[in-house]
Amino acid sequence: MGTWDIGPFDNDTAADFSYRVDEAPAEKRAEVLREAFREVTATGDDYLDSDVAVEAIASAALVAAQCPGGDPVTTAYGPKEPLPDLPVELRPLAVAALDRVLVAPSELLELWEESDGDEWKAGIRTLRAVLAGS
Template identity: 75%
Template sequence: MGTWDIGPFDNDTAADFSSTVDEAPEERKADVLLAAFREVIETGDDYLDSDLAVEAVAAAALVAAQLPGGTPVTTPYGPDQAIPPLPAALRPEAVAALDRVLAKDSELLELWEESDGEEWKAGVLHLRAVLAAAMA
């Protein structure tokens, strides 16, 4: 995986995921995000591949961007097309996926921990906080 910074879209896998989101019809974009969350959640206690985790983090960033306290996705590596208003039902799925990304047996977490990824982890925790606040 080529990674150049700590943001949700600052790696090759997330940039490719952005293309997948762009290629989906507007009415199916939420389904693409939900699929990314569910793939991560459904790993349970099994080892979580970093590519799946990266896609879930990027998807969570897209959901959080529409919420108070969320950061707009302005990077050129994010989706080119506007994301329609997303259903509130995605928020708990996103939180559960981020919790899994930050749990044991997560390759992405391990990779960041090897390179002093506290700033990356703080960014993921911020996404989670924005999503959780919107569920309250």
């Protein structure tokens, strides 16, 4: 995975995921995000692959952008097409996915703990707080 910063779209996998979101019909984009959350939470206590985790984080950032206090996704690596109003019920799914990303065994967590892990985790927790409404 090529990564250049700690943001949700600052890596090749998230940029590719953005393209997949753009390619989905507008009425199916929420389902693309929902599936990214499901893939992460379905791992339970099993090993979580970094690519799956990255897609869930990107999805969470897109959902959080529509929450009060959420930051818009303005990066060139995010989706180019506007997202429809996303269902509010995606928020707790995003929170659960972010919680899972931060618990071992998680490849992405392991990778970040080798470098800027504290700053990256702080960013994930901030994103989670927006989604949780706290």
